[in-house]
Amino acid sequence: MSSSPQRRLHLNAFLMAIGHHEAAWRLPESDPNANLDIKHYISLAQTAERGKFDSVFLADSPVLFSNPERRPSGKLEPTIILTAVSAATEKIGLIATASTSYNEPYNLARRFASLDFVSGGRAGWNIVTTAGADAAQNFGLDDTPAHRSRYERAAEFVDVSTKLWDSWEDDAIVADKDVAIHADSAKVHVIEHEGRFFKVRGPLNVPRSPQGYPLLVQAGSSEDGKDFAARYSEAIFTAQPTLDEGKAFYADVKDRVAAVGRDPEQVLILPGIVPVIADTEEEALELEAELERLISPEYARKQLAARFNLEPEQLPLDEELPDDLPSEDEIEGAKSRYTLIVDLARREKLTVRQLIGRLGGGRGHRTFAGTPVQVADTIEHWFRNGAADGFNIMPAVLPSGLEKFVDSVVPILQERGLFRTDYTETTLRGHYGLPRPANQFAVEKDSTLVSAQ
Amino acid sequence: MSSSPQRRLHLNAFLMAIGHHEAAWRLPESDPNANLDIKHYISLAQTAERGKFDSVFLADSPVLFSNPERRPSGKLEPTIILTAVSAATEKIGLIATASTSYNEPYNLARRFASLDFVSGGRAGWNIVTTAGADAAQNFGLDDTPAHRSRYERAAEFVDVSTKLWDSWEDDAIVADKDVAIHADSAKVHVIEHEGRFFKVRGPLNVPRSPQGYPLLVQAGSSEDGKDFAARYSEAIFTAQPTLDEGKAFYADVKDRVAAVGRDPEQVLILPGIVPVIADTEEEALELEAELERLISPEYARKQLAARFNLEPEQLPLDEELPDDLPSEDEIEGAKSRYTLIVDLARREKLTVRQLIGRLGGGRGHRTFAGTPVQVADTIEHWFRNGAADGFNIMPAVLPSGLEKFVDSVVPILQERGLFRTDYTETTLRGHYGLPRPANQFAVEKDSTLVSAQ
Numbered sequence: 062m063s064s065s066p067q068r069r070l071h072l073n074a075f076l077m078a079i080g081h082h083e084a085a086w087r088l089p090e091s092d093p094n095a096n097l098d099i100k101h102y103i104s105l106a107q108t109a110e111r112g113k114f115d116s117v118f119l120a121d122s123p124v125l126f127s128n129p130e131r132r133p134s135g136k137l138e139p140t141i142i143l144t145a146v147s148a149a150t151e152k153i154g155l156i157a158t159a160s161t162s163y164n165e166p167y168n169l170a171r172r173f174a175s176l177d178f179v180s181g182g183r184a185g186w187n188i189v190t191t192a193g194a195d196a197a198q199n200f201g202l203d204d205t206p207a208h209r210s211r212y213e214r215a216a217e218f219v220d221v222s223t224k225l226w227d228s229w230e231d232d233a234i235v236a237d238k239d240v241a242i243h244a245d246s247a248k249v250h251v252i253e254h255e256g257r258f259f260k261v262r263g264p265l266n267v268p269r270s271p272q273g274y275p276l277l278v279q280a281g282s283s284e285d286g287k288d289f290a291a292r293y294s295e296a297i298f299t300a301q302p303t304l305d306e307g308k309a310f311y312a313d314v315k316d317r318v319a320a321v322g323r324d325p326e327q328v329l330i331l332p333g334i335v336p337v338i339a340d341t342e343e344e345a346l347e348l349e350a351e352l353e354r355l356i357s358p359e360y361a362r363k364q365l366a367a368r369f370n371l372e373p374e375q376l377p378l379d380e381e382l383p384d385d386l387p388s389e390d391e392i393e394g395a396k397s398r399y400t401l402i403v404d405l406a407r408r409e410k411l412t413v414r415q416l417i418g419r420l421g422g423g424r425g426h427r428t429f430a431g432t433p434v435q436v437a438d439t440i441e442h443w444f445r446n447g448a449a450d451g452f453n454i455m456p457a458v459l460p461s462g463l464e465k466f467v468d469s470v471v472p473i474l475q476e477r478g479l480f481r482t483d484y485t486e487t488t489l490r491g492h493y494g495l496p497r498p499a500n501q502f503a504v505e506k507d508s509t510l511v512s513a514q
Numbered sequence: 515m516s517s518s519p520q521r522r523l524h525l526n527a528f529l530m531a532i533g534h535h536e537a538a539w540r541l542p543e544s545d546p547n548a549n550l551d552i553k554h555y556i557s558l559a560q561t562a563e564r565g566k567f568d569s570v571f572l573a574d575s576p577v578l579f580s581n582p583e584r585r586p587s588g589k590l591e592p593t594i595i596l597t598a599v600s601a602a603t604e605k606i607g608l609i610a611t612a613s614t615s616y617n618e619p620y621n622l623a624r625r626f627a628s629l630d631f632v633s634g635g636r637a638g639w640n641i642v643t644t645a646g647a648d649a650a651q652n653f654g655l656d657d658t659p660a661h662r663s664r665y666e667r668a669a670e671f672v673d674v675s676t677k678l679w680d681s682w683e684d685d686a687i688v689a690d691k692d693v694a695i696h697a698d699s700a701k702v703h704v705i706e707h708e709g710r711f712f713k714v715r716g717p718l719n720v721p722r723s724p725q726g727y728p729l730l731v732q733a734g735s736s737e738d739g740k741d742f743a744a745r746y747s748e749a750i751f752t753a754q755p756t757l758d759e760g761k762a763f764y765a766d767v768k769d770r771v772a773a774v775g776r777d778p779e780q781v782l783i784l785p786g787i788v789p790v791i792a793d794t795e796e797e798a799l800e801l802e803a804e805l806e807r808l809i810s811p812e813y814a815r816k817q818l819a820a821r822f823n824l825e826p827e828q829l830p831l832d833e834e835l836p837d838d839l840p841s842e843d844e845i846e847g848a849k850s851r852y853t854l855i856v857d858l859a860r861r862e863k864l865t866v867r868q869l870i871g872r873l874g875g876g877r878g879h880r881t882f883a884g885t886p887v888q889v890a891d892t893i894e895h896w897f898r899n900g901a902a903d904g905f906n907i908m909p910a911v912l913p914s915g916l917e918k919f920v921d922s923v924v925p926i927l928q929e930r931g932l933f934r935t936d937y938t939e940t941t942l943r944g945h946y947g948l949p950r951p952a953n954q955f956a957v958e959k960d961s962t963l964v965s966a967q
């Protein structure tokens with residue numbers, strides 16, 4: 062409502078079960094089965110809402126990741142979790158991940174429209190293509206479809222979904238009891254989509270939802286991934302370990318957005334940060350070191366080796382990475398994350414053991430141990446220097462890391478005028494300052510009037 | 515806990531948006547958009563829980579049914595609705611419909627396991643094969659797969675699902691922080707399923723849920739449908755318009771259950787009843803007549819004609835059904851419902867208009883207008899005469915019809931000792947008196963011990 066609005070940053074809380082650090086569950090304070098406890102997620106979301114966060118977010122993949130010995134690996138389905146969370150919160154946005162490779166558009170579009178209704182306009186979809194042969198093998202395939210082909214399917218999947226979400230015009234429902242007409246059937250459209258991957262007749266069996274459709278979020282950062290994001294997404298999660306890389310990514314993606322004719326201000330870039338916060342720097346570093354000590358290097362080495370198409374023995378723990386690693390082109394999984402990890406190890410000359418320590422926290426995201434002021438300074442610095450429109454906050458340990466952020470960092474950001482002190486909107490799109498999308502099937506009423514005169 | 519337990523009946527509340535009568539939304543009392551309002555479903559479930567019902571149930575199909583002009587046609591996805599309901603209730607079971615023809619087992623098994631966790635063991639799955647070309651056309655097909663083939667896929671779908679639900683043994687999670695072992699990987703199994711319709715590696719990414727797996731419910735009543743129910747289901751919904759037909763169905767299904775080696779007492783048969791209740795018989799009949807008057811016959815005739823593979827003009831409103839209707843064999847949709855409707859019309863010599871009036875209420879289920887005592891008498895009569903283990907209560911108008919049932923019929927059933935006065939169990943299986951299923955992958959511990967001695 063202010064007449065000279067200061068640019069404000071956005072905050073998303075990335076809720077990863079017991080914390081983003083893989084050893085978080087081993088801390089004395091942690092409930093090691095909280096990943097299956099809906100009360101845990103509800104309480105985390107309530108904490109984030111107390112901190113006026115724009116949204117909470119749940120990652121996902123339709124597969125049992127890694128070795129169940131290593132850490133809590135059971136994951137409830139995100140739209141189910143967020144529906145339960147919606148009942149216990151009022152304002153905060155709810156972003157669920159779902160795969161375009163292993164779902165049908167009709168089912169998924171409907172599920173997100175339903176979540177948008179149930180939450181009163183707070184649903185968001187993190188669109189992922191799902192890397193990995195293990196996921197593919199749960200869906201009749203022997204191996205993951207090629208990276209390029211996954212993104213082609215994702216593009217058509219989103220096209221079909223927006224058509225389905227638009228298949229009811231906003232004013233289709235008249236609910237006139239006297240004349241016995243519930244909806245105006247001229248405003249409910251079959252979509253008759255026929256493409257390379259999908260053939261879908263429509264209409265959706267859910268009318269247009271409060272936000273029109275869920276906020277579209279994406280996190281690809283390969284070339285194909287960035288092009289997809291530029292074309293479709295409204296918010297972008299990304300892992301950027303240094304400010305320079307963050308600035309380059311930010312500029313690159315905003316250029317791509319402009320190049321496809323969209324407004325770069327309406328695509329928000331949210332790098333991840335894994336803050337380990339304590340009242341003194343010393344305590345923060347101590348907590349970080351304790352978490353590193355709790356990692357079991359054998360599990361982590363196995364996973365790292367799989368990412369590199371190597372055997373674990375080819376990665377001696379106290380040596381640097383071998384010189385002859387495959388190039389990004391040879392990786393069909395998460396290409397950009399692969400390159401990021403190799404670059405990080407080479408740049409900082411890390412041994413495999415050290416690299417594992419770094420990845421155990423943020424898996425390539427910027428980890429940062431420090432005081433509340435130091436964390437706020439970093440956030441402000443990135444925000445003011447063309448690297449971020451906001452941040453994806455990935456606490457190493459949950460719930461304590463999120464509570465600490467909300468109680469100690471948020472007030473500093475608020476004092477500096479960088480972050481809202483209360484919600485002014487009721488929908489997820491509203492929090493991010495994004496418009497409700499127009500309906501592609503709605504007749505242009507004004508122009509009809511004009512041409513009829 | 516009693517030593518001579520009286521046989522008790524079970525009650526399920528079939529929540530159909532604004533009521534089972536297609537014209538319910540036109541009554542002055544009705545909110546015509548309640549079908550999209552989560553508070554409506556929450557309040558209905560709370561009413562059913564106040565009445566100590568075993569469960570609430572939501573039907574579903576992944577398609578926009580019928581003409582959106584005719585009645586409220588938008589439907590939120592059932593597992594989303596029931597997750598929100600679970601947060602606002604304590605004990606009542608939550609049964610969602612989902613299609614085996616248009617889902618992937620990995621995704622659906624996970625969704626139901628998640629609902630079972632979130633609700634503390636209250637999830638049930640109404641397994642349907644989804645008739646109709648219009649649904650097929652939302653999933654890349656031109657027409658519905660053949661009836662037989664849909665049931666074959668359904669059988670394999672349930673086999674894959676139970677394997678996935680069993681892929682974690684109940685004691686797989688050890689969560690030992692000291693030795694850094696979260697789950698015992700020897701108790702987490704790949705399933706390596708390879709069949710005619712599905713190839714699924716597993717394990718599921720959700721551990722075994724409170725009930726082991728959701729209560730399996732089914733409602734087929736063709737020959738294939740009854741065989742499927744006998745083999746897989748634990749509770750069976752069915753439309754039986756007369757006591758004799760109800761008894762024949764009951765005996766037939768229990769025989770089939772015994773024939774496949776299962777215990778007939780552990781498969782509960784729940785015919786549907788559409789009670790229109792008022793304090794006097796006259797008032798009840800008046801309400802029924804008012805609802806019939808509110809039906810628009812043209813929409814209904816169109817739907818009836820489609821069921822018979824005819825044009826609407828071939829069904830004059832004030833004549834009986836034509837003699838030369840197709841036989842059940844020629845129907846690829848809902849075979850048994852087709853036959854039921856034809857038999858009803860012929861038996862009672864109904865005109866098309868009269869038939870439409872009858873179907874508008876219960877679509878072939880037993881409709882019954884009467885006083886609370888009359889409704890309770892009917893229920894008791896069916897229950898004591900080998901036609902039912904309980905009832906699927908399908909109020910013509912919601913919420914008022916459910917409130918009336920809970921406040922006036924339930925107390926009578928309780929006084930007669932036929933129905934619980936409070937919950938004694940916490941899970942859906944518990945309410946229905948059914949055991950938690952054994953895990954097909956669990957090593958027989960006792961026999962191992964014996965052979966080791």
Ligand SMILES: Cc1cc2nc3c(=O)[nH]c(=O)nc-3n(C[C@H](O)[C@H](O)[C@H](O)COP(=O)(O)O)c2cc1C
Pocket residue numbers: 119120121122158188189190191192279280281282283284285286287298299300333394395396397398453
């Ligand atoms: C913060 C963040 C969250 C992500 N969450 C998921 C997820 O939940 N599921 C998934 O399959 N991929 C997830 N990804 C991976 C991305 O979708 C993408 O595959 C990855 O960044 C590699 O980019 P590329 O696919 O363009 O190569 C995430 C990435 C980031 C940065």
Ligand SMILES: Cc1cc2nc3c(=O)[nH]c(=O)nc-3n(C[C@H](O)[C@H](O)[C@H](O)COP(=O)(O)O)c2cc1C
Pocket residue numbers: 572573574575611640641642643644645732733734735736737738739740751752753786847848849850851906
């Ligand atoms: C009470 C009841 C509820 C039903 N709910 C659904 C439903 O939600 N979705 C669906 O596709 N079919 C539903 N059906 C239809 C049955 O699943 C089944 O297809 C039908 O009874 C015909 O039997 P058949 O398939 O063996 O021929 C229901 C049937 C009954 C009796």
